[in-house]
Amino acid sequence: MKQIAIIAVLAGIAALLPLAIGDSPYFIGVLISVLMMAALSSAWNILGGYAGQYSFGHAAYFGAGAYTTMILISKFNFNPLVSMVAGIIVACIIALITGSIVFRLRGHYFGLASIAVAEIVRLSALNFDFTGGAQGILLSDVSLWGIDLNSKIPFYYGMLLVLVFTLSIALNLRKSKTGYYLQAIREDQDAAASLGINLSFYKNKALLISAGLTSVLGSLYAVYIRFIDTTAVLDLRLSIEIILTAIIGGVGTVWGPVLGAVLLVPLAEMLRSNVIGDVLVKQGIVSENSGLGVFLKGNLAHAHVLVYGIITVLCILYMPKGILGLFRRKK
Amino acid sequence: MIQHLLHINHVSKHFGGNVAVSDISFSVDEKQIFGLIGPNGAGKTTLFNCISGFYPVTSGHIIFDNKTINNLRPDEVCHMGMARTWQRVKPLGSLTVLENVMIGAFSITSATREAEDIAIEQLGSVGLTDYAQKTAGSLSIGLKKKLELARVLATHPKMLLLDEICGGLNHTETETILDIIREVRNKGATIVFIEHDMKAVTAICDWIVVLNSGEKLAEGTPEEITGNPEVIAAYLGGGYNA
Numbered sequence: 001m002k003q004i005a006i007i008a009v010l011a012g013i014a015a016l017l018p019l020a021i022g023d024s025p026y027f028i029g030v031l032i033s034v035l036m037m038a039a040l041s042s043a044w045n046i047l048g049g050y051a052g053q054y055s056f057g058h059a060a061y062f063g064a065g066a067y068t069t070m071i072l073i074s075k076f077n078f079n080p081l082v083s084m085v086a087g088i089i090v091a092c093i094i095a096l097i098t099g100s101i102v103f104r105l106r107g108h109y110f111g112l113a114s115i116a117v118a119e120i121v122r123l124s125a126l127n128f129d130f131t132g133g134a135q136g137i138l139l140s141d142v143s144l145w146g147i148d149l150n151s152k153i154p155f156y157y158g159m160l161l162v163l164v165f166t167l168s169i170a171l172n173l174r175k176s177k178t179g180y181y182l183q184a185i186r187e188d189q190d191a192a193a194s195l196g197i198n199l200s201f202y203k204n205k206a207l208l209i210s211a212g213l214t215s216v217l218g219s220l221y222a223v224y225i226r227f228i229d230t231t232a233v234l235d236l237r238l239s240i241e242i243i244l245t246a247i248i249g250g251v252g253t254v255w256g257p258v259l260g261a262v263l264l265v266p267l268a269e270m271l272r273s274n275v276i277g278d279v280l281v282k283q284g285i286v287s288e289n290s291g292l293g294v295f296l297k298g299n300l301a302h303a304h305v306l307v308y309g310i311i312t313v314l315c316i317l318y319m320p321k322g323i324l325g326l327f328r329r330k331k
Numbered sequence: 332m333i334q335h336l337l338h339i340n341h342v343s344k345h346f347g348g349n350v351a352v353s354d355i356s357f358s359v360d361e362k363q364i365f366g367l368i369g370p371n372g373a374g375k376t377t378l379f380n381c382i383s384g385f386y387p388v389t390s391g392h393i394i395f396d397n398k399t400i401n402n403l404r405p406d407e408v409c410h411m412g413m414a415r416t417w418q419r420v421k422p423l424g425s426l427t428v429l430e431n432v433m434i435g436a437f438s439i440t441s442a443t444r445e446a447e448d449i450a451i452e453q454l455g456s457v458g459l460t461d462y463a464q465k466t467a468g469s470l471s472i473g474l475k476k477k478l479e480l481a482r483v484l485a486t487h488p489k490m491l492l493l494d495e496i497c498g499g500l501n502h503t504e505t506e507t508i509l510d511i512i513r514e515v516r517n518k519g520a521t522i523v524f525i526e527h528d529m530k531a532v533t534a535i536c537d538w539i540v541v542l543n544s545g546e547k548l549a550e551g552t553p554e555e556i557t558g559n560p561e562v563i564a565a566y567l568g569g570g571y572n573a
Binding site (some may be wrong): 193 | 438541
């Protein structure tokens with residue numbers, strides 16, 4: 001109950017945030033990215049954190065949602081919500097095919113196969129005509145219930161809603177039979193099976209929940225950006241960012257992915273927009289025309305992946321349970 | 332009339348050309364404490380893995396509660412009322428002791444509250460109540476064995492397969508475990524018991540089957556087994572009578 005109250009309070013604060021910072025599209029955009037990554041990482045965490053089945057191909061489910069939605073809206077003029085539901089179905093079908101085949105195997109096979117499936121989906125999208133191929137799909141106009149979808153605000157609240165929904169599921173699951181069963185599978189599959197746990201059923205269940213939620217975020221993202229191609233929604237880089245966010249925040253916890261997103265997305269954004277380099281120059285720490293200054297200006301913007309990597313290495317070495325793990329007392 | 336709860340009918344298990352279990356037959360009656368003994372490599376654990384659904388048998392039939400269970404998965408076997416422990420304990424390390432036992436209890440209920448009640452009761456019955464909130468990985472080996480026991484008891488099994496549940500325990504710990512096992516039998520469960528500790532086996536078992544090199548060497552009451560020269564030669568060694 002306490003945790004549900006925390007979700008409600010944080011959601012309340014987040015809901016008021018746009019009013020506080022005004023209608024600055026840039027900041028709203030960054031906040032939307034934070035909410036989206038928090039939700040993506042939380043959804044991944046249900047499978048990867050609770051059940052210990054590391055998927056390296058969650059971009060496939062994100063892309064399935066995004067592509068299904070965009071195709072249905074742009075070519076068949078579907079209602080965005082209906083096409084979102086269609087996206088969930090497509091993502092779940094991909095998940096079910098993957099899971100029913102690969103979950104029979106143990107160890108790292110699922111991780112490897114998840115990359116393979118994601119690559120199959122990506123290459124298919126790149127080469128078929130109905131997905132727009134390398135050009136992607138552009139959506140010129142979209143409407144829902146007369147809401148102004150040219151503003152970012154509706155998408156901010158949409159993302160927030162999906163995040164709250166995802167967190168509620170993660171929280172409820174944790175103290176339920178399914179949640180305990182997933183954790184048992186993570187800890188020891190033989191012990192789990194001998195205690196009456198149908199391994200492939202529960203792994204598939206976790207994958208379906210995770211994939212379904214991920215596809216909703218893909219649909220939302222697609223309509224928000226109004227342009228998708230394989231690099232934007234099906235790239236391996238996206239899958240890896242989702243995992244890193246969870247690992248750095250705290251795998252297997254409800255709040256770890258949220259914490260990871262809150263820290264990492266703004267950090268990446270600051271590096272990308274060169275805020276850090278500008279601050280260093282402005283403070284006079286680095287002279288703009290010195291060798292270092294020129295180097296930072298030219299390269300820091302591309303460094304966010306490198307910084308992610310360094311943080312991940314430090315995390316694995318010094319806090320294998322993530323940032324949240326540091327605050328948990330050992331029983 | 333006494334019923335056979337478990338019937339092993341000409342069961343063999345080959346790993347490639349390696350015969351681990353060869354044409355074994357025996358029956359376990361309801362409410363029996365049944366000992367399965369034999370030297371290392373005799374095929375005891377392999378047989379357990381076959382019975383509990385982890386290995387498919389090469390030939391033969393395993394009949395439990397009047398149903399052939401050869402082709403069932405481990406979880407299906409568990410739901411039929413047969414639960415097993417592991418020789419090398421398998422605690423769900425990062426979960427608490429209570430949660431470990433709750434996971435066992437979830438095989439008979441879907442409600443978290445009810446599972447918790449069952450778990451608390453089972454922790455009491457093996458004397459782990461004080462450790463309920465500890466992480467399972469932090470327990471000593473003796474307590475981990477008790478946890479294994481509490482966890483399978485929470486599935487309310489008709490039959491318990493215990494794989495060296497006393498292995499690595501000292502004398503008092505063994506006595507406690509044996510008392511718990513007797514208590515479980517008195518409540519109506521049947522127990523199949525793999526054990527190396529001959530004192531424990533002869534103290535508690537009603538009937539014993541001796542395996543050697545994958546074959547059945549002898550079966551009988553503890554007195555018959557300890558008096559059987561073939562068994563002494565193959566397994567107990569000359570020193571046991573001294």
